[in-house]
Structure formats: C-alpha cells, structure tokens
Amino acid sequence: MLKISIVEAHNQRRLLVEGMLVAPWSAELISTCDKAKEGLDGRELLVELVNLTAISHEGENALIALMNDGMKFRGCGVFAKQVLRQLARRARKPIQESEG
Numbered sequence: 020m021l022k023i024s025i026v027e028a029h030n031q032r033r034l035l036v037e038g039m040l041v042a043p044w045s046a047e048l049i050s051t052c053d054k055a056k057e058g059l060d061g062r063e064l065l066v067e068l069v070n071l072t073a074i075s076h077e078g079e080n081a082l083i084a085l086m087n088d089g090m091k092f093r094g095c096g097v098f099a100k101q102v103l104r105q106l107a108r109r110a111r112k113p114i115q116e117s118e119g
Contacts, residue, residue: 020044023051031063037070040078049081052090065091068099079106086110 021044024035034055036048055064066085071094074082083106086092094100 021047023048025055031065032059034066036066036068039073040071041073041075042077045075045078045081049084052085063091065093067093067095068103069095071096071099071102074102082106083110
C-alpha cells in the first residue's frame with residue numbers, strides 16, 4: 020500500500036510518500052505529482068519519502084522520471100536517502116542508443 024499526503028505551507032507544497040512504491044502505485048505517484056504542480060503560485064514542490072518500506076523497479080523508474088522532470092526530493096531515513104542517491108546517479112547518466 021502507498022500513502023501520499025499533501026502538506027500545504029506558505030512557501031512550499033510537500034507530498035509525503037509512505038509505504039511501498041510498487042506498481043500500480045508508482046503510476047499514482049506520477050499522477051499526483053502532475054496534479055500537485057498546478058496552483059503552486061511560486062511555491063516550491065517537494066516530494067518527501069518518509070517510512071518507505073519497499074520500492075520496485077517500476078517505482079524506481081517513476082522516481083527517475085520525476086527527477087528528470089525537475090522534481091525535488093527529500094529522503095527521511097537511511098533507506099530512502101540511499102535510494103535517492105542511487106537513483107539520482109542513474110538519472111544523470113545519458114541514455115545510450117543501441118547500435119544495430
């Protein structure tokens with residue numbers, strides 16, 4: 020199960036992501052992020068991974084897509100911070116086309 024909570028503040032909107040980031044919930048995270056971009060009125064949008072218990076390949080791909088889209092992240096806990104570090108490195112690598 021995945022829980023996404025929205026916290027509104029004067030200077031930012033935070034999406035708190037808790038639980039298991041696996042299919043089909045990884046698609047729900049992308050959809051929620053797209054909706055959360057609306058009506059920011061100059062505020063920052065931040066995704067916080069809190070109490071993340073599991074992440075699948077689909078979940079990793081969703082986070083990389085959001086990173087490549089310019090989304091800002093914060094990890095709470097050792098697991099979430101390590102996942103974000105690894106995915107940030109993968110997101111920065113250029114995609115190589117296969118020859119053939």
